[in-house]
Amino acid sequence: MLAGDLYAFQDLLSEDESAVVRRVRDFLEAEVSPIANDHWQRADFPHHLVKKYADLDIADRRGSSSLLNGWLALEMARSDASMATFYGVHAGLAMGSIRMCGSPEQQARWIPPMAAFDKIGAFALTEPTGGSDVAAGLRTTARREGDEWVLDGAKRWIGNATFADLVVVWARDVADDQVKGFVVRGDVAGFTAKKIENKIALRTVQNADITLEGVRVPEADRLQNAHSFKDTAAVLRQTRSGVAWQAVGVMLAAYEIALAYSKERQQFGRPIAKFQLVQDLLVRMLGNVTAAMGLCVRLAQLQDAGRYRDEHSALAKAYCTTRMREVVGWARELLAGNGIVLDYAIGRFVADAEALYSYEGTREINTLIVGRAITGESAFV
Known part of the structure; x- marks a missing residue:
């Protein structure tokens, strides 16, 4: 365990x-x-x-x-x-x-x-000028020409894109103004992916800026059951819960590192685990971990029971990533100066937590999803 x-x-x-x-x-x-x-x-x-x-x-x-x-x-x-x-x-x-x-x-x-990992996939939704407003503000276009579609636009923050074989690109059909999905080969003409440099979080992830210039995609490669952004949102609903679980994993790592360090680090002739303030930090961390884990477990049960709704994953993502930020901060605090070097890995988890906090819907956007569900009123602009 x-x-x-x-x-x-x-x-x-x-x-x-x-x-x-x-x-x-x-x-x-x-x-x-x-x-x-x-x-x-x-x-x-x-x-x-x-x-x-x-x-x-x-x-x-x-x-x-x-x-x-x-x-x-x-x-x-x-x-x-x-x-x-x-x-x-x-x-x-x-x-x-x-x-x-x-x-x-x-x-x-x-x-x-x-x-089988013979083909690596990426997911291209976010754009240089569109993040939280991507549902209404998506600018990448798709134009049908016979048995092909022509895609034009740009995407940003696309993980795996520098080496992906297949990229799911979401674009707005100019004919009906609806968002549709296309599976684009990474080596197709007009498709370029440039690695984003100078990140301070998730540095191992190969995020890219994607440019699509007259990219031709056969009709056979258009996702046949993606007819509007509602279908895109259904995918995000499923994966958003996974980000909540990831946040719990980051919290667990930070807690485990801090706990082990507290037993080894000696100050004033004794391990710092014997000090009340250190135990207070550890218990606060464990409380966040336990609450977030319990929320995710119940979320999984709702998913399997077919009772899963947008507000369930939205609340989990918002809550767990917020608590995660607290936990990695407390762990860094417990390790003091050793918390800012990679030797103990806490610095990596502190930085990576910032990315998890933002992607798959910011806390604010997920709050509005839950707020709409519980009040019946939409506060979206």
């Missing part, structure tokens, strides 16, 4: 699910955690790990419980939020778009090679 799982939530997993979690945890602790700081510092992606993720056999998770899927997101973020994001973009956003919005033929064509 994890040190931060005080209420033994992991016991809610079945025996088979627990075995999957242990297998993934062993992989992360052996292969990812030891190199996370180095790749993060160099803003370099560990391509040699991609096929090892394939060997885990977890990307095509149809039939898995939401609790297992969430716990896997937690484990990945507990090891490295950057690699958790890589996986979430590929297996969640990209594969999820095809799974939810693709035709049976498209699913059969793309899901197996993506599940």
Whole structure:
């Protein structure tokens, strides 16, 4: 059991699910955690790990419980939020778009090679001038010409885009003004992806600025069941819960590092774990971890019961990432000066928490989603 799982939530997993979690945890602790700081510092992606993720056999998770899927997101973020994001973009956003919005033929064509990590996916929605207002402000256009579509526009912050084989691009159809999804090959003419430099968070993730200039996509590669932004939002509803789980994973990592450090660090002739103020910090961290984990567990139960709504994932994302910010800050405080060097990894988790706090809907936007649900009044502009 994890040190931060005080209420033994992991016991809610079945025996088979627990075995999957242990297998993934062993992989992360052996292969990812030891190199996370180095790749993060160099803003370099560990391509040699991609096929090892394939060997885990977890990307095509149809039939898995939401609790297992969430716990896997937690484990990945507990090891490295950057690699958790890589996986979430590929297996969640990209594969999820095809799974939810693709035709049976498209699913059969793309899901197996993506599940095997033979084809890496990316998800291109955010634009240089559009983030929170992307539903109404999306400017990338799609124009039909016979059996092809012509895409023009720009995207920003697109994870995996510098090396993705398949990029799910969301564009506005000029004929009916509706947002539609297109699977674009990374090597197609007119498509360019330039790595975003100088990031202070999720540095291992290869985010890119994408330019689409007359990119031609066959009708067969348009997601056949994506007819409006409502379909895009349905994908985001599913993956937003995964970000809440990732936030719990980051909190867990920070708590575990701080707890271990408190037992080892000596001041005034004794381990700092013996001091009341240190125990107070640790208990506050554990309280946030436990509350957020409980919220995510109940969210997973609602998903599997078919009672899952927008406000459920929105509240989870807003709450968990806010509590995460507190926890990584307290952990950094407990480690004092050692908290700002990569040697103890806390600095990496502090920085990466800022990205998780913002992506898949800011706290403010998710607050408005929940506010609309509970009041019946929309405060969106």
